[in-house]
Amino acid sequence: MSHEHPSPNGILGHIQRWVFTTNHKDIGTLYLIFGFSMFFIAGFMSLMIRAQLVQPGMQLLDPATYNVVITMHGLTMIFGALMPILAGFANWQIPLAIGAPDMAFPRLNNWSFWLLPFAFTIAMSTLFVEGGGPNAGWTLYAPLSTNYGPPSMDYLIVSIHMLGISSILAAINIIATLLNCRTPGMSLMKMPIFAWSWMVTAFLLIAVMPVLAGTVTMMLTDRHFGTSFFNVAGGGDPLLFQHLFWFFGHPEVYILILPAFGIISEIVPTFSRKPLFGRTSMIYAIICIAVLSFVVWAHHMFTAGMLLSTMIFFMYTTMLVSVPTGIKVFNWVATMYKGALTFETPMLFAIGFISMFTLGGLTGLMLAIAPADFQYQDTYFVVGHFHYALVAGTLLSMFAGIYYWVPKWTGYYYSERLGKLHFWLSLISVNITFMPMHFLGLAGMPRRIPDYGLQFADFNAWCTLGAFMFGFAQLIFAYNMIQTMRGKGQKASGQVWEAAQGLEWSVESPAPYHTFTTPPQIKSET
Amino acid sequence: MPRTTYVVPPTYLPLIGCAALFCLAIGFVSWLHQLHYGPYLAITGFGLLLLMMFDWFRTVIHEVRAYQLDDDPVIDHSYRWSMGWFIFSEVMFFSVFFGTLFFIRVFILPYLSGAIPEGTMTHFILWPDFKNIWPLLKTPDPQAIAGPKAAMEAWGIPAFNTLVLLTSGVTITIAHWGIFKKKIKQAVLFQTLTILLGILFLYLQVQEYAEAYHHLGLTLGAGAYGNTFFMLTGFHGFHVTLGTLMLMVILYRMLKGHFTPKPFCI
Structure with a gap:
């Protein structure tokens, strides 16, 4: 019962193909295109922020609009760009990597994706609602989002519900695929490391997206149905919101970084021409990070008020995360040690990721120390820290993954010259943008402000310069990818990379519409 | 033994589902904001969602019966696991409200009544009359938010x-x-x-x-x-x-x- 290749007729045919598709490759492509479109929208917002902050004084945005822009920048980047792009990788690569014909539930897969544009239509429409868009910051702290939130907050709440449904369904689908659709003979421990990273990520998604849904539901009832969950007068507490939000929020951060670990763990061995060092320990490290992510949330709220014993507990658990993370960094470096290294663009991005993410991790360790955190809390140090983790971390790994797999997806190599240019510009500008933020924060510049004291002027000008450079570098990336998709590059073989291991390289490039309709045999060493 | 795979044909169902949730979400919020079309839009969305789910489950049941997919252990296990993980997500959803109850009773109310940490100023400054008695018939600020007359x-x-x-x-x-x-x-x-x-x-x-x-x-x-x-x-x-x-x-x-x-x- 196999179906023919889709042969769309006219525009209507094309729309039908993409809207009704149940094919994991189509859906993966949709996720990636949607994710990168949102990345450019949210990136444009970040340039608005940096343009505002280029020098002291008010230039571009009034303070109210500034708050809306930073809120929407954060939410759009996390829920609109990073998560969908990672889900796009999952859709394309998981069935290919484990020798499955498709995801376990192809219809559900379609729904998971198409919910996103609908949800983001609602989220973006908040910008045009009377009273202005959501302005409480991406963390939506009560009572900023409840008592003092604009009417548009309600639209944001329902769009978060839709995003939650999408994420939970996608995660269930991924976990069912990984547990049941592996080719015979591929035991769990033999499963490729990227697939493993997504197994753990999917578990985190199923565990915490309902928590976010419940929390925003309470926000909604506080706003409209007279409850006082986040209101002390009725026996609730705004602090409760922070606890619930970060119980979601911290695992969420690892949802964004674990698949990145998976991508890097695939790329480094290929270009080192060596198997991944300590594969088993890498898998256990991912699991360990995921488990720990549930018991560290209160480190986001050290200054919000909590018992000393609680503070000490969360301080130690947070520092404990650096152990499995350290294992991963060590293993990547050990994989490269004495390898026959070549530095194609994916490998450059991977090495960039390892070094930059380590910096982001180290500043995280600084933030974990409760007494020191009293100084860093809500300063630009925090902004610098998480942008190192998410931009210099997750985003660089995504570029690495795109360059690594795009020949498999399109059948053509990208332009290596433009790829390298993109890498060097991105790496340099990321550091120009975010490195000064640490010093600004240590010197006392608070985050989420549209204006600042004169003493912060020089560093802020550097940050803005870097941000615009980074934005420009992404245009090179977009051009390079569009050219590759149009088939302008060199034709790629099925193997693509000389030393790439794994089932996805056993099919031709571009990967046929239906792969592995009969389960492949796996070689003993994979 | 190689198994042949059932390839799921393209489907319009998710699109209906998206449209339904979209109408439900917008309609519900419009209802809260007292816009006259709110209730109609919300009810349309909800009805559409029910129809979509009915159609979706019907399609799956027909498909499984027509192609005897229930003999395939892969599909069998996928359905079981996914139901299990769905229930886990429900457990997490409910744990939000149980967690809230726990946090209110173990932390917030003792804190507001001055029990933890001992001698905290919050209690004396905000509502010195407040006592932590569960069920909470008297809220910390009864003028602002009245408690129930009796508990269930x-x-x-x-x-x-x-x-x-x-x-x-x-x-x-x-x-x-x-x-x-x-x-x-x-x-x-x-x-x-x-x-x-x-x-x-x-x-x-x-x-x-x-x-x-x-x-x-x-x-x-x-x-x-x-x-x-x-x-x-x-x-x-x-x-x-x-x-x-x-x-x-x-x-x-x-x-x-x-x-x-x-x-x-x-």
Whole structure:
């Protein structure tokens, strides 16, 4: 019962193909295109922020609009760009990597994706609602989002519900695929490391997206149905919101970084021409990070008020995360040690990721120390820290993954010259943008402000310069990818990379519409 | 042994589902904002969602029966696992409200009443009269948010309803065994009984809510006690409603002879 290749007729045919598709490759492509479109929208917002902050004084945005822009920048980047792009990788690569014909539930897969544009239509429409868009910051702290939130907050709440449904369904689908659709003979421990990273990520998604849904539901009832969950007068507490939000929020951060670990763990061995060092320990490290992510949330709220014993507990658990993370960094470096290294663009991005993410991790360790955190809390140090983790971390790994797999997806190599240019510009500008933020924060510049004291002027000008450079570098990336998709590059073989291991390289490039309709045999060493 | 794969054909169902949720979401918020089209849009969305789900499940059932997909252990296990993980997500959803109840009782109220940390100033500055007595009949600021006149008694409808739910667990197990042992009459009888128990539960819960609102002054807005009471029992009642609907569909399919003692049948 196999179906023919889709042969769309006219525009209507094309729309039908993409809207009704149940094919994991189509859906993966949709996720990636949607994710990168949102990345450019949210990136444009970040340039608005940096343009505002280029020098002291008010230039571009009034303070109210500034708050809306930073809120929407954060939410759009996390829920609109990073998560969908990672889900796009999952859709394309998981069935290919484990020798499955498709995801376990192809219809559900379609729904998971198409919910996103609908949800983001609602989220973006908040910008045009009377009273202005959501302005409480991406963390939506009560009572900023409840008592003092604009009417548009309600639209944001329902769009978060839709995003939650999408994420939970996608995660269930991924976990069912990984547990049941592996080719015979591929035991769990033999499963490729990227697939493993997504197994753990999917578990985190199923565990915490309902928590976010419940929390925003309470926000909604506080706003409209007279409850006082986040209101002390009725026996609730705004602090409760922070606890619930970060119980979601911290695992969420690892949802964004674990698949990145998976991508890097695939790329480094290929270009080192060596198997991944300590594969088993890498898998256990991912699991360990995921488990720990549930018991560290209160480190986001050290200054919000909590018992000393609680503070000490969360301080130690947070520092404990650096152990499995350290294992991963060590293993990547050990994989490269004495390898026959070549530095194609994916490998450059991977090495960039390892070094930059380590910096982001180290500043995280600084933030974990409760007494020191009293100084860093809500300063630009925090902004610098998480942008190192998410931009210099997750985003660089995504570029690495795109360059690594795009020949498999399109059948053509990208332009290596433009790829390298993109890498060097991105790496340099990321550091120009975010490195000064640490010093600004240590010197006392608070985050989420549209204006600042004169003493912060020089560093802020550097940050803005870097941000615009980074934005420009992404245009090179977009051009390079569009050219590759149009088939302008060199034709790629099925193997693509000389030393790439794994089932996805056993099919031709571009990967046929239906792969592995009969389960492949796996070689003993994979 | 290589297995051939069933390739799922393109589908319009998710698009309907998206449109339905979109209308429901926009309609609901518009309703809250007193826009006149709100209720109509929300109800249209909800109806569309039900239709979509009906169509979706029907499609899956037909497909599985037509191609005997239930013989495929891969598909069998996928459905089981996904249901398991879905239930896990529900557990996490409910844990938000249980966690809230826990946090209110163990941290917030002792804090506001000055018990932890000892000698805290918050208590004396904000509401020095506040005492931490659960159920919370007197909120920290009764002028702003009035508490209920009385709490819901555990003995009475709640205890009886618990018994109803536990019994329905027994009856559905007997129905399940009826299918295993090919005693279809037993299965149908006890399945029907389970559905009736579900409906009885919901009926009694409506009575309970009516009593709470009209006699006890216990409303959703009645401070922390009312908030958590209605949030937890409300979402639970919603789940019982959905579960009863599912049981009805299963009963209908039992009567059509869809279920056999095979280890898996969808």
